Amino acid sequence: MAKTALITGASGGIGYELAKVFATHAYDLILVARSTDKLQQIQSELTQSHPGQVHIFSYDLSQPASPLALFEQVQQQGLTVDVLVNNAGFGDYGPLAECDWDKHSALLQLNMVTLTHLTRLFLPPMLERGSGKVLNVASTAAFQPGPFMAAYYASKAYVMSFTEALAHEVDGTGITATVLCPGPTRGTDFQARAKLGEVEFFKQLKLPDAAAVAQFGYDALERNQVVAVHGVLNRLLVFTNRIMPRRTVTNAVGRLQAPEGK
Template sequence: MPKPVALVTGASGGIGADLARELARDGYDLVLAARGVEGMQKLASELDAQSAVIPADLSKPGAAAQLAKELENRGITIDVLINNAGLGETGPFAESDPSRLSEMLQVNMVALTELTRALLPPMIARKRGGIMLVASTAAFQPGPFMAVYYATKAYVLSLGEALAFELRGTGVTVTTLCPGPTRTNFAHAAGNPNSPLFKRQSMIMSSAEVARIGYRAMKAGRPVVITGFANKLLAMSARYSPHSMVLKIAASLNTPG
């Protein structure tokens, strides 16, 4: 029997690389997609699985369709899709770099949506499959000074919950993973490694732990998973606390130190 195949976007490091490790340990072959070919090749060489490395810049319009076409050309059928690639940006919206904002919208929302749309119908036809969307605890409230990032993650959570509902009974599950602060390159790339959000070492989880929790939830077919008790508490309290207070707290957590 050929092994099932999982596609992981943003597999060149961080949470994506650890999700790929979880999948390989569980008997999947892998397709790794991101820009950082070197990181993916290094990961592929360490995995006990067949791995195809596909360079993909998901910030380019049409990148998801191109990736789906490349899979078709190589005759690869995807059983599990992990939409993990993502990036953030910190600072006042009015001063932000417009091209960085477009990049964020493309990677975090457009490519994730288009890749899901492209790979879902064959899963439905086969009556099995799993899709993970990596959102964030940022999805649960607006986030001044990371306004666009938080908004993209609210989109991802909304999409994921709706798709999980639509796909009930089809054999295909959709799980939205909502990590809190996690030790990866994310904070550095987003320009806020010294913000209060990332300064509290006790609140920061390892990417291996986040991947383990996320993968377990996906296997159980859970629609949404928030990593860790403290993050669950924060996400839930953001939903039920006065909005003015939630905005103030989010702003103070994101303000670069």
């Protein structure tokens, strides 16, 4: 019987590319995001190109009630989730004192609370079966504080710490947990949604594409790797960050991301 992967944030960017990779490996899919029209297009594309089933569920996962409602809908339809991919997330650029609080609050809810709640809900059935995988999408932002995107960077540090701890908790149960840490990635709406177009540094970067990041994440999940940082340069950066004084690293990120005049 085909295995099923539930992917949040599958209507575009890295989540859409992950859906294609899982479909290529003969998984059935449960795709979740807000944009029903985009999910319908992807469902029709993937059912034409792959033999597996594609279920689509529209949820605003920044709403606190959504994880339980999604879990219950999955159960009601008799679906079994073998792989949970917590990918949905977004950033918000700018000084904290000037941020739109509703947007920031949704960011914290989606990036951390929803990811944790969905894991809490889908993990017990995996433990009962003695098999399952969790792939959480963090970022290279997880490895250092990020002035002018302070909450986003901190939310990704949470995702990394949470996943490393979870991997330890489930060790020996047949369940694995992997945290994928991409650096800035092209072929996504992330930069536009986070208003990062204003940052000169990001305009100059030659970025890897979302398909390469998704394939790397899938491979890391298959190898049961706990922390998977995409790209040699990103791994070098992460290593350098770990040996440099935290204050120096924070100042460097602050200089790179500072809005004009700050």
